[in-house]
Amino acid sequence: MRVLVLSDIHGNLPALEEVLSNAGSFEATWCLGDLVGYGPNPNECIDRIRSLPEMRCVLGNHDAAALGLIDVDTFNTDARKALLWTQNQLTPKSKRFLESLPETVVSDAITLTHGSPRHPIWEYLIDERTATQNFEFFQTEYCLVGHTHLPVYFYLAEGKRQANVMLPKNGANLSLKPRMILNPGSVGQPRDRDPRASYAILDTKDRTWTVRRVEYSIGEVQEQMRLAGLPQRHIDRLEVGW
Numbered sequence: 636m637r638v639l640v641l642s643d644i645h646g647n648l649p650a651l652e653e654v655l656s657n658a659g660s661f662e663a664t665w666c667l668g669d670l671v672g673y674g675p676n677p678n679e680c681i682d683r684i685r686s687l688p689e690m691r692c693v694l695g696n697h698d699a700a701a702l703g704l705i706d707v708d709t710f711n712t713d714a715r716k717a718l719l720w721t722q723n724q725l726t727p728k729s730k731r732f733l734e735s736l737p738e739t740v741v742s743d744a745i746t747l748t749h750g751s752p753r754h755p756i757w758e759y760l761i762d763e764r765t766a767t768q769n770f771e772f773f774q775t776e777y778c779l780v781g782h783t784h785l786p787v788y789f790y791l792a793e794g795k796r797q798a799n800v801m802l803p804k805n806g807a808n809l810s811l812k813p814r815m816i817l818n819p820g821s822v823g824q825p826r827d828r829d830p831r832a833s834y835a836i837l838d839t840k841d842r843t844w845t846v847r848r849v850e851y852s853i854g855e856v857q858e859q860m861r862l863a864g865l866p867q868r869h870i871d872r873l874e875v876g877w
């Protein structure tokens with residue numbers, strides 16, 4: 636099965652549409668949370684994601700905050716502003732969808748979660764030490780995460796105690812070997828200094844993982860953010876991929 640793996644769309648519809656037209660055919664869609672927050676199209680992104688085949692999705696920290704499940708004061712000033720704006724925009728239908736999302740899903744013997752298997756909503760998997768600890772918190776061979784907006788993977792070889800962090804090569808097929816934690820990067824707000832939208836294709840039969848980057852109209856989403864009165868810092872950072 637060919638699975639489209641998306642994370643951290645953050646209300647950026649132009650980026651999502653470009654990813655969908657670049658992805659080719661796929662039989663299932665796995666979404667690792669943060670559909671909303673930062674970007675100007677929260678409802679449109681939710682509707683688009685819901686229209687995709689065999690869609691499984693987990694809850695992100697921005698999704699939870701947009702629902703009022705997390706206090707927005709735990710976010711920095713600009714993120715808080717964007718979240719309050721998002722709370723006002725969400726339709727009852729969008730809210731019901733976000734409310735239905737679980738924190739963790741096991742699909743096709745692969746664990747899906749937003750932050751980490753240990754703390755699904757909040758923990759950032761950015762270093763080997765934290766990743767090593769997290770291998771104890773899921774039972775499957777593979778775990779997919781988002782949240783850091785960085786396309787990376789962590790590999791724990793059999794009999795080894797320490798996980799290694801690796802950077803996938805853009806467009807290259809990575810052969811999966813148990814056990815791994817994989818992050819497809821962010822569709823709507825990449826933070827690895829590459830402003831192109833990031834996503835992954837997982838082939839569950841061949842056991843391969845391919846991270847792809849795709850250009851989209853950053854100017855279009857920036858203009859919509861300006862019109863919506865969203866924070867200037869969020870508008871600017873899209874251009875530099877940070």
Ligand code: ZN
Binds near residue numbers: 643669695
């Ligand atoms: Zn995010």
